[in-house]
Amino acid sequence: MNALLSVEGVDVHHGDLQALHGLDLTLDEGETLAVIGANGAGKTTLLRTIAGSLRATRGEVRLDGDPIGSTPAHVRVARGIALTPEGRRIFPSLTVEENLLVGGYRGRKGPWDLRSVYELFPLVHGRRTRAGAHLSGGEQQATAIGRALMANPRLLLLDEVSLGLAPVVVKEIYAALPQVVARGTTVLVVEQDLNQALGVADRVQCLLEGRTVLEGPAATISREDVTAAYFGLQE
Amino acid sequence: MDWLNAVIQGLLLGGQYALLACGLSLIFGVMRIVNLAHGVIAVAAAYVALWLVQDGSVPLLLALVVVVPVFAAAGYALQRGLFNPALGGGELAPLLVSFGLGIVLTNVLQQVFSADSRSIGIGSLGTSSVPLAPDLSVGVFSLLTFVVGVGVIAAVQLFLSRTSTGRAMRATSDDPETAQLMGIDQRHLYGVATAIAIGTVALAGVFVGMSTQFSPTYGDLVLIFAFEAVIVGGLGSLWGTLLGGLVLGVAQTVGAQVDPAYGILAGHLVFLAVLLVRPSGLMPRTVTA
Ligand SMILES: Nc1ncnc2c1ncn2[C@@H]1O[C@H](COP(=O)(O)OP(=O)(O)O)[C@@H](O)[C@H]1O
Ligand SMILES: [Mg+2]
Numbered sequence: 242m243n244a245l246l247s248v249e250g251v252d253v254h255h256g257d258l259q260a261l262h263g264l265d266l267t268l269d270e271g272e273t274l275a276v277i278g279a280n281g282a283g284k285t286t287l288l289r290t291i292a293g294s295l296r297a298t299r300g301e302v303r304l305d306g307d308p309i310g311s312t313p314a315h316v317r318v319a320r321g322i323a324l325t326p327e328g329r330r331i332f333p334s335l336t337v338e339e340n341l342l343v344g345g346y347r348g349r350k351g352p353w354d355l356r357s358v359y360e361l362f363p364l365v366h367g368r369r370t371r372a373g374a375h376l377s378g379g380e381q382q383a384t385a386i387g388r389a390l391m392a393n394p395r396l397l398l399l400d401e402v403s404l405g406l407a408p409v410v411v412k413e414i415y416a417a418l419p420q421v422v423a424r425g426t427t428v429l430v431v432e433q434d435l436n437q438a439l440g441v442a443d444r445v446q447c448l449l450e451g452r453t454v455l456e457g458p459a460a461t462i463s464r465e466d467v468t469a470a471y472f473g474l475q476e
Numbered sequence: 477m478d479w480l481n482a483v484i485q486g487l488l489l490g491g492q493y494a495l496l497a498c499g500l501s502l503i504f505g506v507m508r509i510v511n512l513a514h515g516v517i518a519v520a521a522a523y524v525a526l527w528l529v530q531d532g533s534v535p536l537l538l539a540l541v542v543v544v545p546v547f548a549a550a551g552y553a554l555q556r557g558l559f560n561p562a563l564g565g566g567e568l569a570p571l572l573v574s575f576g577l578g579i580v581l582t583n584v585l586q587q588v589f590s591a592d593s594r595s596i597g598i599g600s601l602g603t604s605s606v607p608l609a610p611d612l613s614v615g616v617f618s619l620l621t622f623v624v625g626v627g628v629i630a631a632v633q634l635f636l637s638r639t640s641t642g643r644a645m646r647a648t649s650d651d652p653e654t655a656q657l658m659g660i661d662q663r664h665l666y667g668v669a670t671a672i673a674i675g676t677v678a679l680a681g682v683f684v685g686m687s688t689q690f691s692p693t694y695g696d697l698v699l700i701f702a703f704e705a706v707i708v709g710g711l712g713s714l715w716g717t718l719l720g721g722l723v724l725g726v727a728q729t730v731g732a733q734v735d736p737a738y739g740i741l742a743g744h745l746v747f748l749a750v751l752l753v754r755p756s757g758l759m760p761r762t763v764t765a
Contacts, residue, residue, distance in 0.1 A: 292657055293656075294653060294656070294657065313656070314656040315656045315657075318657065318658065318659030319659055323657070324657050326654060326657065330654040332646070332647045332654070333650055334646060334761065335643065335646055339643055339647075343660075346644055346660055347659030348659060
């Protein structure tokens with residue numbers, strides 16, 4: 242059986258700067274993977290390459306074994322890939338509800354619609370008529386996740402969920418993730434907060450300067466190894 | 477009564493300006509392109525309608541029904557074929573492309589239709605009027621143009637605020653890259669926006685052709701008035717464009733009431749004053765990206 246997602250030997254450049262060096266990653270259906278790493282490790286670049294905002298200069302991205310490296314981002318959404326981007330990127334002039342509806346613009350059929358997203362995030366429901374520009378960070382993040390869910394993705398990519406949010410808000414948002422996974426969505430979460438990452442994921446992959454330096458099941462991996470890999474310390 | 481009359485005529489004229497400016501405003505609002513070919517496209521539509529009516533013996537109303545969708549389709553092709561590729565070339569590229577297109581179109585019109593002034597005859601519709609009060613009456617055709625102008629702006633605004641495609645356009649205007657992550661095909665969506673814009677300016681052009689004499693270079697004046705309406709109203713807001721058109725129309729007729737030679741100048745002065753005092757226009761978008 243093919244993995245849901247496989248990233249094979251991918252190089253990605255930003256101009257002259259190479260951000261990913263022959264990176265590999267596989268993700269089976271139903272699995273939750275946390276990608277961790279310091280600032281500038283290449284995590285956002287990796288997610289944007291999977292979602293189609295960036296193109297690999299070498300290597301291939303496959304969904305169900307089919308190469309999608311040259312498929313435009315908007316088509317990948319219809320194929321089942323949704324990204325909650327770093328910085329949330331809520332559409333400022335649209336209301337919260339309009340943001341969610343745009344998320345479902347070309348999505349697949351499935352369990353997620355306005356009602357189920359509002360049930361998942363009551364805090365979003367309370368803000369549904371408010372303009373995106375006037376949301377707190379936590380409201381933005383919950384709206385951004387809801388917006389991605391509206392496409393009923395098979396693979397949900399979450400970039401820096403907890404960045405800049407108060408701990409209670411982070412807890413509330415992470416508390417919703419098991420319900421997402423329970424409805425059959427495979428989740429790839431990028432996170433700088435190690436505890437959150439290890440708490441939510443089945444498996445952890447740690448990046449350093451565009452390469453994988455550590456990979457393993459979240460339950461058995463030792464915090465010392467993760468910390469060492471994270472900062473690039475040699476044994 | 478003369479002044480009141482001038483204001484009312486100005487408002488009606490403003491409806492025509494708003495109709496002319498609607499497409500310019502939409503294209504700028506959605507993709508930040510200033511389409512310098514806007515005016516000559518309006519004039520081209522007037523020529524095509526005139527040709528259908530005179531040489532093809534097509535009834536005027538039918539000519540309108542044909543011209544608008546044909547121009548809308550051409551707008552879609554224009555976006556996909558010229559503007560979309562230009563958008564990849566930086567801020568200035570689409571401006572230059574539209575400038576070039578305007579020049580080419582003007583020359584084509586001169587070749588095909590000559591530089592003579594023409595107008596589309598509308599018979600008694602052009603001269604009949606309805607009395608509003610003793611000493612005060614408005615032309616039926618001006619009133620019709622006004623109603624069409626307001627109606628078109630309201631319809632496009634409704635489309636933007638209520639439909640799924642309209643929502644996608646606003647999202648793309650806010651943040652094109654994130655919009656693509658929502659499954660929005662930007663190139664197609666821009667094509668649809670330009671189709672609507674060119675369809676409405678074609679309609680506007682035929683109305684201009686019915687109300688006044690035009691020649692291939694008349695598009696320059698159309699572009700200036702449309703541009704002034706958009707700027708006075710505030711970039712990126714269609715209701716603002718309507719308001720801008722009305723302000724411009726009233727400025728021109730009230731100015732002409734002072735001295736017939738000052739009409740158009742008064743419009744330009746109001747435009748400059750707004751630029752100086754409120755550069756973002758009278759009704760700018762309340763939430764900016
Ligand atoms: N748009 C960009 N232009 C130029 N360089 C970039 C851009 N985005 C990221 N980079 C560079 O690529 C590297 C990886 O960045 P990124 O993927 O954002 O890392 P992370 O998300 O792990 O913090 C960094 O060196 C960063 O400076
Ligand atoms: Mg990042």
